[in-house]
Amino acid sequence: MKKRGIGIAVGTHPAGLKGGGDPSQAQIRLKPDGTFDLLNGAVDIGQGCKTILRQLAADELDVPLENITHQNIDTDTGPMCTGTFASRVTFMDGNAVLAAAADLKKKIRDWAAEYFECSPADVEVANNKVFVKGVPEKSLSMAEVGAMVNWGGKFLVGTGAYTPGPGQQFDPETGKMTAIASLAFGCCVAEVEVDTETGVVDVLKLVQVFEVGKAMNRLLCKGQNNGGAMMGIGFGLTENVCPYYPTMDFAVQDLTDYVITTAADMPPVMVEDIVEVPHPNGPRGAKGYSEMTASLAGPAILNAIHNAIGVWITDYPATPERILKALEAAHA
Amino acid sequence: MAEYVGQPVLRYDGIGHVTARTRYVDDIQLPGMLYIKVLTSPVHKGIIRHLDTSAAERMPGVAGVITAKDVPGKNAYGLIPDQPVFTPEHIRYKGERIAAVAAVDEDTAMEALEKIKLDIEEQEPVFDPFKAMEPGAPLVRPEGNVWEFNSGKTRKIRFGDVEKGFAEADVIVEGTYTTATNDHAPMEPQVSVAYIDETDRLAIYTVSQDLYFHLGMLTAIFNLPMNKIRYIGGTVGGGFGSKNDIHCDHVAGLMALKIRKPVKYRHTRREETAYTTKRGPWTFYFKDGVKKDGRIIARYVKTVHDTGGYAGMGPYVVDKNSILVAGPYAIPNVWVDGICVFTNKPPCSSMRGFGIINGTAADQLQTARVAEAIGKDPWEVHFINAWREGDLGATQFKVEAAGLIEAMKRAAELAGIELPAHLKAMSSRGR
Numbered sequence: 001m002k003k004r005g006i007g008i009a010v011g012t013h014p015a016g017l018k019g020g021g022d023p024s025q026a027q028i029r030l031k032p033d034g035t036f037d038l039l040n041g042a043v044d045i046g047q048g049c050k051t052i053l054r055q056l057a058a059d060e061l062d063v064p065l066e067n068i069t070h071q072n073i074d075t076d077t078g079p080m081c082t083g084t085f086a087s088r089v090t091f092m093d094g095n096a097v098l099a100a101a102a103d104l105k106k107k108i109r110d111w112a113a114e115y116f117e118c119s120p121a122d123v124e125v126a127n128n129k130v131f132v133k134g135v136p137e138k139s140l141s142m143a144e145v146g147a148m149v150n151w152g153g154k155f156l157v158g159t160g161a162y163t164p165g166p167g168q169q170f171d172p173e174t175g176k177m178t179a180i181a182s183l184a185f186g187c188c189v190a191e192v193e194v195d196t197e198t199g200v201v202d203v204l205k206l207v208q209v210f211e212v213g214k215a216m217n218r219l220l221c222k223g224q225n226n227g228g229a230m231m232g233i234g235f236g237l238t239e240n241v242c243p244y245y246p247t248m249d250f251a252v253q254d255l256t257d258y259v260i261t262t263a264a265d266m267p268p269v270m271v272e273d274i275v276e277v278p279h280p281n282g283p284r285g286a287k288g289y290s291e292m293t294a295s296l297a298g299p300a301i302l303n304a305i306h307n308a309i310g311v312w313i314t315d316y317p318a319t320p321e322r323i324l325k326a327l328e329a330a331h332a
Numbered sequence: 333m334a335e336y337v338g339q340p341v342l343r344y345d346g347i348g349h350v351t352a353r354t355r356y357v358d359d360i361q362l363p364g365m366l367y368i369k370v371l372t373s374p375v376h377k378g379i380i381r382h383l384d385t386s387a388a389e390r391m392p393g394v395a396g397v398i399t400a401k402d403v404p405g406k407n408a409y410g411l412i413p414d415q416p417v418f419t420p421e422h423i424r425y426k427g428e429r430i431a432a433v434a435a436v437d438e439d440t441a442m443e444a445l446e447k448i449k450l451d452i453e454e455q456e457p458v459f460d461p462f463k464a465m466e467p468g469a470p471l472v473r474p475e476g477n478v479w480e481f482n483s484g485k486t487r488k489i490r491f492g493d494v495e496k497g498f499a500e501a502d503v504i505v506e507g508t509y510t511t512a513t514n515d516h517a518p519m520e521p522q523v524s525v526a527y528i529d530e531t532d533r534l535a536i537y538t539v540s541q542d543l544y545f546h547l548g549m550l551t552a553i554f555n556l557p558m559n560k561i562r563y564i565g566g567t568v569g570g571g572f573g574s575k576n577d578i579h580c581d582h583v584a585g586l587m588a589l590k591i592r593k594p595v596k597y598r599h600t601r602r603e604e605t606a607y608t609t610k611r612g613p614w615t616f617y618f619k620d621g622v623k624k625d626g627r628i629i630a631r632y633v634k635t636v637h638d639t640g641g642y643a644g645m646g647p648y649v650v651d652k653n654s655i656l657v658a659g660p661y662a663i664p665n666v667w668v669d670g671i672c673v674f675t676n677k678p679p680c681s682s683m684r685g686f687g688i689i690n691g692t693a694a695d696q697l698q699t700a701r702v703a704e705a706i707g708k709d710p711w712e713v714h715f716i717n718a719w720r721e722g723d724l725g726a727t728q729f730k731v732e733a734a735g736l737i738e739a740m741k742r743a744a745e746l747a748g749i750e751l752p753a754h755l756k757a758m759s760s761r762g763r
Contacts, residue, residue: 008743009696010714010736012660013688018652043541045571050344055336062334070344072566075547075558083542085576086686126333170651170727172482175489175668177655177727185660185736187714187743209743211735219340231572231684234514235693241513241610246460246638248376248426248677252515254601260517271746277735277760284337287733295689299696303710312701316511316693 001196004204005308009299010187015288016088020179021167024089025079026096028057028068028104028158034128034146035067038100041081042072042093047224047290049089052216053097056283060101063128063142079159087288090216091181094283095162104158111149111156112140164281182279184289185211188232188296191269192304196327199320201237201305205269206297213279213287225272228293230261236298237261237317345567356569357537358523358598365525366395366434368587368597369441371448372607373419373428376457376676377470380421380430384449388433391447393440396591399431403586405555409578412643415679417553417582423452424472424641425678427607434587434595457676461615461638464675472641472674479639479647479672487654487672491726492665494621497630501621505705509618509694513638514611516683520569521604524580526587527594535562536585541575553582554589561585573682577609577644612646612680613638614687616657616694621665626708626716628699630665631658637672637680637687644681647672653687658726659695660736661717662763666726714740715755720763734760 016022027039038057044050050070058065072078081093105125112130113120116138124133131139140148149156164181171177191205208225215221238259242251252258278285298316306312311326348354385397400407400420407416418429431448435441458464464477471477478485498504525537534554540546540563547563554561568575584597599607614637621630635653639646654670685692699717703710718736725731737760744751 006747007700008710008714009692010660010718010740011688011692011696012656012719012736013685014652014656018648018655018686041543043543043566043568043571044345045541045568045575048343051341052337054344055339055341058336059334064334065336065341072543074562074564074566075543076562078543078566080544081542083545083576084571085541085573085682169482170487172484173488173490175483175487175491175654175727177651178729180655180725180729182733183660183731185734185739187736187740189743189747189749205747207743207747209739209746211739213733213735214338216337217339217341220343228684235511235689239512239514241515241605242613242677245513245613246463246675248459252605254605255517258515258517258605273742273746275735275738275742277733277738279733282733291685291689294684295692296696298689299693299700302693302697303700306700312697314507314509314697316509 002193003196003308004193005304006189006191007300007303007307008189009296009303011292011295012183012185013087013289013292014180014183015091016086016164016181017082019168019177020164022082022088022092023161023163024081024092024096025161026093026100027079028100030146030149030156032146032150034141034143038068038070039078040072040093040097041078042089043084045084048217048220049093051220052090053093055216056094056097057101060098061105062126087291090286091282091288092162094286096160098283099160099162100158103160104156107156107158108145111154182213182282182287184213184287184292186292186296188300190297190300190304192301192308194305194308194323196309199323201318203233203267203301206267207271208296209273209275210289210292211275211277212289213282214276214285215274216286221274222272224290224293226270229297230266231294232297234261235294235316236301240317354567356520356567357525357539360525360537362527362594365594365596366436367438367441368432368434368583368595369438369445370429370583371431371445373423373426373430375423375452375454376426377455378423378452381453382451385431387447388444391444393436394444395434395593396587397431397433398586398590402590403553406552409549409553409582410643411645411648415642417586425676427678432583432587434591459675459677461636461673461675464673472676477674479643485671487650487670489654489666489668489726494630494632494665494667497665498621501629502624503622503705505620505622505702507618507698507701509616509697511614511690511693513613514683515605516572516574518570518572518574521599521601522579522608523598524584525596526584528588528592529562533560533562534585534589535564536581538563538565538581539568539575540565541568541571546578546581549578550581550585554585572684574608576682579608607678609644609679609681611683614690618698620698620702622702622706624706626706626713628661628663628702628717631663632667633657634669635671638675639672640675640677640679642679644679646680649687653691655727656688657691657695659699660719662719662723668726711751711755715758721761736760
């Protein structure tokens, strides 16, 4: 018999290293034609940091996005980054990029004040131009500034760094640990159909909503939300390196027996959205959240299985074997 | 004003990725490049009594063989640097590295591995973390099988008074949950290319997720300052935490330093599955004290994390799990004991979610059972207990920019679920 059920799961996820103390740096250089090189040490593992860090730099400098390159080629040229892990790059490197852009803007203003013979406070860097406020004839395009700065024997480089604070140890008695850079939140609703003859679970619908502070790029959030759901479904239903844990008997050897969720296994109805509660320390209010996209589908599905067949599966993943055994035990 | 933030800007390198213009590490071919294969332990636990690589070294097509003796610096790496690049003596898991061969191609390197004479005294392994904790269990590690935190053999979180909470509760709800060992299964398996560059520096093309973090470990292994290693990366074909740990760069770098020729070391999918770090398995025991109105007023959690043969990020993962395992709830009394155990399995380390995914998996089943035990809708339990602005977590951090209630309301709406009016009226801004 096929039985349907619905389940929910909620969660939270922090940005950055447990205990804090994980800095990142960024550097932005003005080129002779008024375009910019953004150098940063974060690795793009597919999450899209090369894209969003450019978005932040372009906004802060108020220049076209296509005028900014992002480079993280090697440790000779790339500034330090603690690493791409723990949903930290948007938060830490994003703040470092904003700081570098603000620093470069200040340096451009200082240079322009000398050129225009005015106070740096009267110089505006906006709309890809550098000009004196209220004096339309005292205005240069960024291309002109780039040429005059570089060929004039100057080198304007903005640098920035960010750390969420010094590293912290747990208090050995109470476990006190207050270094949490930001907390994102999420909620997942799963609808499943369980075949009580075979134990096979079909996920019919998955709704995922994440509170992310501020979505840097909605398209990349959608990618995270759907990609995370794939891993979450695998976590909940199929993925197990040691099927006879704790022994190593029949440990998986490759992707034939380690069954990951593929496009063909995705629920026919996938709904995702974000909500935004800006974080006071996040770049433009953003939090780190991406790892959490894999955390909620699994428990939502197991709760939906209980709702469908009335038995709790308490061991992940909920394989057909486990579901049939639980049904047998319940009816024994 | 430029306003790119918030816009669905196309991925900077997306078109390059999907049209195969992106150059990944395995695409790199250097003139005269040699290929590495690694001899790994065929047993789960043992002691190397004899290792003779001379026949492999003499084989035509072989450019060099390296073992623990060829590590100029510290033969140890990891967030907690306890894992040798090549084990000199003790074997703690099946698949542990013993020696590496560089040859003209991978087939020749595989043949050469068969010529290495290896005599291992096999020992009784322990796989079950609960058995590993028992007195008299085979020792995975000479110092004992349970990791020592600064709080002793458990990571202790003590917030409020759980016993008082249990005494005041209307209902006690208990549950035990387990999560499995997971593999990252990224599209791009581990790979590294190393050579001595024109300035006599060691250059390494890497798939590392953390260039500087790993650069620090490599300087210790190679005994070189940071500026003598040119560590080239930044483009990765999927990591999910598997590339938070070094798997190939140390081997490729040591080989290039020894034979001074370009080398490539890449995992097959089987090597990737068998030998890389994993998301470790967990057991969770929960005991909750609950009021009939749905408030969880006490939560006791005991966790056991199986980290395999080496620490890797295991203790870190237990720490991170312990901070948030009680869930996104304002629970006034929380007690957590987090235990990290060594067994004779491949080391477990970071994978997407760093222990929090496992904690959420357990906490969310437990919280659903809390709702069932008191006959409430799960939404009610989540809404009532959800953190509000300024609430304290179990490790005494203050919740800033709370947003769970807002996420739940939107999810219910999208799922077509009509929430009761009193839940809809709730907000993370106050209780």
